[in-house]
Amino acid sequence: MTELTWLRPDRGLLRLRRLECLLYLGLPLTGVSAVIAYVAGSAAGVGAALLTVGLVGLALTAVERRFHAWGYAEREDDLLVRRGALVRRLSVVPYGRMQYVDVTAGPLDRRLGLARVTLHTAAAASDASIPGLLAAEATRLRDRLAALGEARAAGL
Amino acid sequence: MTQADPQPELVWERLHPLTPLLRGGKFFLALAAIVGQQSFRQDVRPPAYVSGLTALLITGLAVLAGYVSWRRTGYRLTDSELQVDSGVLTRRSRRVPLARLQAVEVVRPVIGRVMGLAELRLEVVGSGSAEAPLAYLSESDAHELRARMLARSQGTSSESPVAPDEARVLVVVPPGTLVTSLLLAGSTVFLGVVLVAFLITAAISTDIAMAAAVGVISVVLPFGSALVKRFLTEYGFTVAETEGGLRLTRGLLDTRASSIPDGRVQGVRIIEPWLWRRRDWVRVEVDVAGYAAGQGEQTTSTALLPVAPRALGTALAARVLGTALPPAIARVPDRARWRAPLSHRRLAVGLDARHLVTTSGVVATTTDVVPLAKIQSIRLTAGPWQRRLRLASVHADSAGRRLKVGSARHRDQDEAVLLVEELSELARAARRA
Numbered sequence: 293m294t295e296l297t298w299l300r301p302d303r304g305l306l307r308l309r310r311l312e313c314l315l316y317l318g319l320p321l322t323g324v325s326a327v328i329a330y331v332a333g334s335a336a337g338v339g340a341a342l343l344t345v346g347l348v349g350l351a352l353t354a355v356e357r358r359f360h361a362w363g364y365a366e367r368e369d370d371l372l373v374r375r376g377a378l379v380r381r382l383s384v385v386p387y388g389r390m391q392y393v394d395v396t397a398g399p400l401d402r403r404l405g406l407a408r409v410t411l412h413t414a415a416a417a418s419d420a421s422i423p424g425l426l427a428a429e430a431t432r433l434r435d436r437l438a439a440l441g442e443a444r445a446a447g448l
Numbered sequence: 449m450t451q452a453d454p455q456p457e458l459v460w461e462r463l464h465p466l467t468p469l470l471r472g473g474k475f476f477l478a479l480a481a482i483v484g485q486q487s488f489r490q491d492v493r494p495p496a497y498v499s500g501l502t503a504l505l506i507t508g509l510a511v512l513a514g515y516v517s518w519r520r521t522g523y524r525l526t527d528s529e530l531q532v533d534s535g536v537l538t539r540r541s542r543r544v545p546l547a548r549l550q551a552v553e554v555v556r557p558v559i560g561r562v563m564g565l566a567e568l569r570l571e572v573v574g575s576g577s578a579e580a581p582l583a584y585l586s587e588s589d590a591h592e593l594r595a596r597m598l599a600r601s602q603g604t605s606s607e608s609p610v611a612p613d614e615a616r617v618l619v620v621v622p623p624g625t626l627v628t629s630l631l632l633a634g635s636t637v638f639l640g641v642v643l644v645a646f647l648i649t650a651a652i653s654t655d656i657a658m659a660a661a662v663g664v665i666s667v668v669l670p671f672g673s674a675l676v677k678r679f680l681t682e683y684g685f686t687v688a689e690t691e692g693g694l695r696l697t698r699g700l701l702d703t704r705a706s707s708i709p710d711g712r713v714q715g716v717r718i719i720e721p722w723l724w725r726r727r728d729w730v731r732v733e734v735d736v737a738g739y740a741a742g743q744g745e746q747t748t749s750t751a752l753l754p755v756a757p758r759a760l761g762t763a764l765a766a767r768v769l770g771t772a773l774p775p776a777i778a779r780v781p782d783r784a785r786w787r788a789p790l791s792h793r794r795l796a797v798g799l800d801a802r803h804l805v806t807t808s809g810v811v812a813t814t815t816d817v818v819p820l821a822k823i824q825s826i827r828l829t830a831g832p833w834q835r836r837l838r839l840a841s842v843h844a845d846s847a848g849r850r851l852k853v854g855s856a857r858h859r860d861q862d863e864a865v866l867l868v869e870e871l872s873e874l875a876r877a878a879r880r881a
Contacts, residue, residue, distance in 0.1 A: 369876055380835065382828040384872050388879065389824045414737060415824035415845035417852075 298363040298374075304404045305362070305424025309355040311400065318348045354378075364422050369444070371411065371437065373420045385420045388444035389413045393434050397427075409433050460522035460533070466563055467584045468514030473559060476507040523582060525596060530570070532582065546601040548572050550736045552594045553706035556587065561703065566590040570597075571736060591705075598692050598707055615688035615695055619764065621754055623683060629731075629755035630679055632723040634811065635671045642667055682754040687764065694768060696752065708752075708768065712736050714822050714848030716752070716765050718815040730761040734768060735848030750850045765817065773817055774800040776807045783837050784858040797856045797867070801874060804844055806856045816853035820871070820878035822846045823854070828868050830861070840864035844871060 321344040329337020357377035365372040370386040390411055397407040407430035411420040425433065483499045513536075521534040532542040551571040560566060565584035585593065630636060646664050650657035683700035693709040715735040724730070733750040753764055766772045776798035784792040790810045798805035804818045823844045830840040838861045844854035859867060 370872060378832050380828075380830045380840075382868065384826040384868060386825070386872070386876065386879075413824040413845070414847035416849060417827070417843065417845040418825035419827070420825065 296365050296367070296372075298365050300364075301359070301362050301422065301424030302406060302426045302429070304406050304426070306356065306359040308400060308404050308406060308424065309359060310352060313348065313351045313355055317351055318344070321347060359424075362422070362424070366436070371420060373422055381419075383418065383420045385411050385413060385418060386444070387437065387440035389418075390437060390441035393437050393441070395430050395434050406430075409437075411437065458524045458526060460524050463518060463521055463523075463582065464565055464584050464586050464589070465518070466565060468511050468518050470559060470563060470565060470584055471514045472507055472511035475510045476503065479503045479506060525593065525600075527600065530597060544570060544572060546597060549597060549601040549709070550712050551706055551708055552597055553704055554587075554590045554594055556699075556703045558701045560584055568593060594705075594707065598690075598709060601692075601709060615690045617686060617688045618694075618767075619685075619687040619753060619756060619760060621682070621685040621756065625729075625755055626679065626682060626685070629724065629729060630675055632721070632727075633675065634721060634723070635675060637723065639668060639671050639675075678754075682751060685751070685754050687753060689767075694752075698751075708734065708736060711770070713768050713819065714846040715819075715851050715853035716769060716817040717750075717851050717853055718761055718765060718817075720758070720813040720815075722811045724755070728758045729755050730758050731755055732761045732765055733851055735846075735851040735853070737847035737849075769803060769817060769819060771802050773803055773805055774798040776805045776815065780858045781839070781860050784839055787833055787837055787839060787858050792858065795857055797859070799867075799870070799874070802878060804854060804856070804871065806854065808855075808857065816851070816855070818844050818846050818854035820844075820875045821881065823871070823875040826868055826871050826875070828864055830864075834858065835861075842867050842871070844875075 322341075325337060325340035325344050328340040354377065358375070361375055361377045361380070363372075363374045369388075370384050372382065372384055374380070374382045391414055392412050394410040394412065395407050396410065401407060401424075405427055406424050407427055408421060408423040409425055409430050410422075411418070413420075422433070480503060483503050517534070517536055520536050520539075521532075523530065523532045525531075529546055530542075530544040532540075532544070534540050534542075549570060549572060553569040553571070555567045555569060556565070557567070564587050566587045567581055567583040568585060568590050569581045582590075582593075642664060646657065646660065649660060680700045681702075681704070682698055685698040686696070688695045688697070690707070693707055693712075695705060695707050697703065697705045713734050714737050717733045717735075719731045719733070720729070721731070730753075731751070732753040734752040735750060752768065753761055756764070762773065776796040778797045778799075780788075780792055780795045782792075784795065788795065791808055794807055794809045794813055796807045802820055804820060804823075806816045808814050808816070824847055825845045827843045827845065828840055829843065834840060839858045840861045841855060841857040842859060842864050843856075846854060856864075856867065
């Protein structure tokens, strides 16, 4: 693994994950804090607000670390995908083993012009999936993988 | 049909004419059970002849529907695929490419055995849903069709159906051995302990025992029925060698004959339960790609050999994998005991040009084998605790779904990275071989 060049997801993925963090964690917690402040008085409300800020901050650092852990590298015969900050994972998927490639983009992803490329093999446990690719890069990767997969296909 | 029929001279064959009756009979039994249950209730009780007539009428309708569907179902075997057309209102036309065939199974349910009928099930790669099992055929038809399909899926002898009894028997598991092995199974011991504890409690105080009875029954029932089921399904287990692979026959009430074509095995597991060690017995399980075609309830069991002396078990594993297995000698570092205190002594890895062997286990020793040519992807994982100990796990994923084989856990970090490299190199070479 000497001349390996690791490519990374677009910076937009970090923005997306932060947005999700605020939307799905920050917003509900803020609501809950407001209710607590209303019901149990301002002291409890301040406590809840502090807790909210702490939790969201923690989630944001986790998101940041996970973003930096993402990477993928196209080798001659296989694709490497690494991910995970707490549990580190590295997947090696030979092109010849690919059954099909998926490109998916949710509503938020599309807003930011991002897409996720997923490789499927015949094994259920294979989990090579790369989120946060710019649409052009996602299409390039998909076409390249499909072409390589066809060229190197092997029977089960 | 849009395509031109490639082999118009092949006639469509029908399932066995007794099929609707057998299906209707099953239906009748189910109904009779419901009606019988109802008639025990006091509150609403229609006269016996009313419920009896209703049941008969419904069964008659079911048989009629079965007859119509039987009339509209046909199958035929071409050189390259099995074609099954069925359906009354919605027509369904299935084409199963024989090149994708992983295994074939002939199942004979108890009622079917009396009438000489059998069901044919197919296993195909990546089929999530039922692959149109052929139910029911006459036994001879089922065996002949299976032999022909297997022969064609292997690309050998396209004509001249293989005689069904060209098999050389390798192993027969004697009933006595099976019973002993089940008595020495972990769940039997567990059951015994629970029952003895219950009896002691009952001797001391009937009240407590009565209170605990429901709990005890709910524990005993599933374990007991699992043991009985294993006895019924694995009774008379016979492994025979045929031209293109192995054939397994087993079962006391419902009998099953399944075939494992050569080179379709995705993984092998050799299990040595603690209580079997004195006798040096092992159990061997295999995994092929794809789901069992029947899906749902009784999918193909994974057993290749329910119990046998170790030498025989490893020899059979080697037979099914093609070559002898490398020994698992590379142990994990001592510090792995902080992560896997109970099993770290048993964790080891062996690797040669064809297979990856891993061992693990807390009470039972488990040896897993993955043929390198079948590896779909390789993964390295390292959790926080593992990273602190500079450990990592390597997983070689194959297309088998019933056994989770190919995990080399808690290796030294640097060694794990090297192992991933080595595995992907060797797997690439093995694929091309």
